[in-house]
Amino acid sequence: MKYYPVFLDISDKPCAVVGGGEVACRKVQRLLQCGARVTVIADALMPELEALKARGEIAHINDQYAAQHIASAFIAIGATDNRHVNEQIFRDARARHILVNIVDEPERCDFILPSIVERGDLAVAISTGGKSPALAKHLRRELEATFGKEYETYLDIMGQIREVVLAKDRSSVENKKIFESLVQSDLLHFIRKNDWNAVRHLIREILQEPIEVCLPNG
Numbered sequence: 001m002k003y004y005p006v007f008l009d010i011s012d013k014p015c016a017v018v019g020g021g022e023v024a025c026r027k028v029q030r031l032l033q034c035g036a037r038v039t040v041i042a043d044a045l046m047p048e049l050e051a052l053k054a055r056g057e058i059a060h061i062n063d064q065y066a067a068q069h070i071a072s073a074f075i076a077i078g079a080t081d082n083r084h085v086n087e088q089i090f091r092d093a094r095a096r097h098i099l100v101n102i103v104d105e106p107e108r109c110d111f112i113l114p115s116i117v118e119r120g121d122l123a124v125a126i127s128t129g130g131k132s133p134a135l136a137k138h139l140r141r142e143l144e145a146t147f148g149k150e151y152e153t154y155l156d157i158m159g160q161i162r163e164v165v166l167a168k169d170r171s172s173v174e175n176k177k178i179f180e181s182l183v184q185s186d187l188l189h190f191i192r193k194n195d196w197n198a199v200r201h202l203i204r205e206i207l208q209e210p211i212e213v214c215l216p217n218g
Contacts, residue, residue: 003112003129011035016070018089019079020045023103027077030113032057041069067092078102106130115140120152121159150192153216157191158182160213161203181206 015031017024020042028049031038039059040049052058061069065085070076076098078089090108093100102108106129114125115136124143126136161182165175185206190198196217204210 001106001129003127005125005127007123007125010074012037013074014039014072015075015077016041016073017077017079018042018065018069018085019081020049021079021081022046024077024079025049027079027103027113028052028058031075031077036075039069039073041065065089070098071096073098075099075101078105078108117143117147119147119149120155122147122151122155148192150188153191154188157187157199157203157213157215161207161211164211165207178206 010031011034013036015036016039017028017031018041020040024040024042025046025048028038028040032052037059038057039061040053041061041063042049043062043064045053045060049058049060053060063069065080065088067088070089070093073093076089076093078086078100080086080089086102086105086108090100090102090105092098093110099110100108101111101113106112109130112127112130114127115133116126117124117140124147126139126143128136158179162179165178170178182203185202187199187202190196190202194217196215199215200213203213
C-alpha cells in the first residue's frame with residue numbers, strides 16, 4: 001500500500017472516536033489540537049476524557065457503538081480493543097464514504113497517522129506505511145533534536161515576510177529568488193544566537209527595502 005501524503009483541514013469538522021481508553025484519548029487530543037468537533041462513543045471514559053467532557057471540549061455518547069453514531073462524521077476512528085466492533089466501524093464508515101482509521105489495523109484504514117515533530121506551524125511527518133510505528137517514533141526523536149524551538153520563530157518570520165513580499169508588484173520569479181535567498185542565508189543562524197539586530201539587517205538587505213517584522217524581542 002502506497003499512501004498519498006496530505007495534511008487535512010479538519011477545523012470545525014465533526015469527527016467521531018469510538019472507544020474511551022488511553023488510545024482513544026490520544027486520538028481525541030490530536031483531533032482537538034487541529035480544531036475538530038469531536039464526539040466520543042463509549043460506555044465508559046478514562047479520567048482525561050471525562051475531564052474534556054466536563055469542560056465541554058468533547059461530546060459524549062454514553063452507549064455501545066452503533067452505525068448511526070458516526071453517520072455525520074467527516075472522520076471516524078476506531079480505538080476499541082474489540083475486533084468485531086472495529087470491523088463494524090470500518091464497514092459502516094466505508095458504506096457512508098466516511099474517512100476511517102482503525103487503530104493498529106492499516107488494512108482497515110483510509111489513512112494512517114504519522115509520527116509528527118511540531119515546532120509552531122512547522123510539522124515534519126514521518127511514516128513507515130504502517131510497517132513499523134516503533135521506527136517512526138525513533139526517527140521522530142532524532143528529528144526533535146535536529147529541529148529546535150528556533151524553527152518556530154524562523155517560520156513565523158518567514159510567514160511575515162511572505163505576506164509583505166506577495167503584496168508587492170513583483171513577478172513570481174522575483175519572489176522565488178527572494179524566498180530562496182532568505183532560506184539560504186544566515187537568518188536561522190542569527191535567530192539561534194538571538195541576534196535580532198542582525199536578523200533585521202539581513203532581511204532588509206535581501207529585500208532591498210525597509211521592512212518591519214515582529215520579533216521575539218519586540
